[in-house]
């Protein structure tokens with residue numbers, strides 16, 4: 441039974457007798473507020489990444505029956521509260537943050553009797569000591585093998601490897617037309633989900649060439665991709681893509697081609713000025729769509745592009 445099921449429904453006696461329906465359990469709120477909070481300890485950054493869903497209930501008969509909004513705290517205000525609290529109080533833990541929000545809504549609004557805060561937390565592990573992170577949860581390893589009786593082609597890869605640099609990323613100097621509104625930035629979060637495929641130029645055929653050790657190559661490519669992402673001071677995701685591909689080609693002699701598809705997981709600084717709070721690159725809205733999609737192939741000198749462009 442969800443908490444809302446236990447709420448007493450509006451009593452039919454309180455309605456005009458002619459009314460054929462009455463309002464049962466109800467709740468409302470802002471779902472999936474994606475908040476990323478960066479805390480800086482010198483050059484060492486800490487990340488909290490939450491998906492916060494708020495559901496409030498209380499004296500909400502009138503808004504349903506007559507449309508009167510006097511008791512309605514806007515879902516927009518709920519969203520703003522998440523971001524403002526992230527700045528003002530930080531996010532020590534999802535539980536503490538959720539309790540803080542729930543208490544706030546119930547105690548600050550007379551019409552709100554119950555608050556349910558659901559939080560999903562995405563955990564980030566460090567790639568480097570300071571500001572590069574990989575999201576916990578296994579990526580998917582992929583491979584595609586073709587053989588025509590003579591020639592082997594092996595294209596291996598990974599999908600869903602989510603990484604973030606909480607600094608060392610700029611984006612400015614771009615072309616501007618009359619629809620360009622994106623502000624230039626000298627310090628932004630750079631986050632992406634690495635989707636990579638790499639083609640072995642010499643896959644071996646149980647004959648002359650010994651086959652590569654597939655598992656150790658996979659581990660090596662993954663490590664090189666992460667190190668290149670973390671270690672690149674980025675002026676664009678395109679530049680980071682090229683560096684990542686190059687690092688793999690340089691590091692693994694059997695690989696001739698790397699294709700990367702990198703969605704730009706945008707993190708927008710939240711404007712906290714309306715609440716008299718300064719956002720010093722601390723509180724971000726993690727948007728899930730639309731997203732930039734940066735794709736490209738990096739080739740060893742002399743190699744042909746053979747990885748199909750499927751995305």
Ligand SMILES: O=c1[nH]c(=O)c2[nH]c(=O)[nH]c2[nH]1
Nearest residue numbers: 611622675676677678704732
């Ligand atoms: O690294 C980026 N490359 C782009 O092409 C682009 N376009 C955009 O709006 N933001 C970004 N960021």
